[in-house]
Amino acid sequence: ExxxxxxxxxxxxxxxxSSSLNCSYTVSGLRGLFWYRQDPGKGPEFLxxxxxxxxxxxxxxxxxxxxxxxxxxxxxxPKPEDSATYLCAVHDQGAQKLVFGQGTRxxxxx
Amino acid sequence: xxxxxxxPRYKVTKRGQDVALRCDPISGHxxxxxxxxxxxQGPEFLTYFNYEAQQDKSGLPNDRxxxxxxxxxxxxxxxxxxxxxxxxxxxxxxxxxxxxxxxKENYGYTFGSGTRLTVV
Numbered sequence: 350e351x352x353x354x355x356x357x358x359x360x361x362x363x364x365x366x367s368s369s370l371n372c373s374y375t376v377s378g379l380r381g382l383f384w385y386r387q388d389p390g391k392g393p394e395f396l397x398x399x400x401x402x403x404x405x406x407x408x409x410x411x412x413x414x415x416x417x418x419x420x421x422x423x424x425x426x427p428k429p430e431d432s433a434t435y436l437c438a439v440h441d442q443g444a445q446k447l448v449f450g451q452g453t454r455x456x457x458x459x
Numbered sequence: 460x461x462x463x464x465x466x467p468r469y470k471v472t473k474r475g476q477d478v479a480l481r482c483d484p485i486s487g488h489x490x491x492x493x494x495x496x497x498x499x500q501g502p503e504f505l506t507y508f509n510y511e512a513q514q515d516k517s518g519l520p521n522d523r524x525x526x527x528x529x530x531x532x533x534x535x536x537x538x539x540x541x542x543x544x545x546x547x548x549x550x551x552x553x554x555x556x557x558x559x560x561x562x563k564e565n566y567g568y569t570f571g572s573g574t575r576l577t578v579v
Binding site (some may be wrong): 353355383385390391392393394395398436438444445446447448449450451452454 | 463490492494499500501502503504507509514515518550552567568569570571572573
């Protein structure tokens with residue numbers, strides 16, 4: 350059974366303090382790993398898809414990386430507007446659905 | 460439409476009543492997914508459709524839950540004889556991709572804002 354575990358559950362940073370969020374996964378065959386951002390009261394918003402180990406993608410202050418067992422979402426010099434819950438999800442080659450982790454709630458203090 | 464539209468935004472119902480939740484996906488999106496999200500948790504898969512065909516309903520909790528997408532566009536998730544444990548945010552998502560590996564750059568889901576269901 351596909352499993353996705355995100356850590357930490359919650360992270361509080363000062364503005365400008367860089368850090369990383371972790372997503373560990375177990376699938377029989379990875380077809381894609383997805384990162385989403387979710388603001389309170391809203392649906393998840395698509396950020397990145399990573400398809401193979403070693404791949405990296407960047408968007409503004411965010412960079413996602415992928416290994417065979419985990420993915421990291423690096424946030425560089427974050428701003429208060431980066432505060433949100435970040436969700437990781439995997440697509441197993443045996444299924445079309447995405448399996449989500451429980452999310453990391455990120456708070457950036459000014 | 461411009462995004463995935465769900466209605467109603469909020470639904471309060473009495474235990475034992477039936478409810479129907481509606482999802483209007485992005486025009487042209489062939490795949491439609493239903494998820495349920497508890498507070499502080501990630502979305503949990505319920506079921507999905509490609510066009511009008513229900514491909515996987517393994518996530519539906521029991522036979523009180525059903526879904527349809529008769530014309531391959533709008534979908535309805537129906538919960539019969541609601542129970543308090545059914546209270547949650549129900550989210551719909553759609554995507555262009557039909558078969559994995561095609562249209563890679565459009566592969567991510569677009570989620571709606573959800574329907575908050577409260578069973579009292």
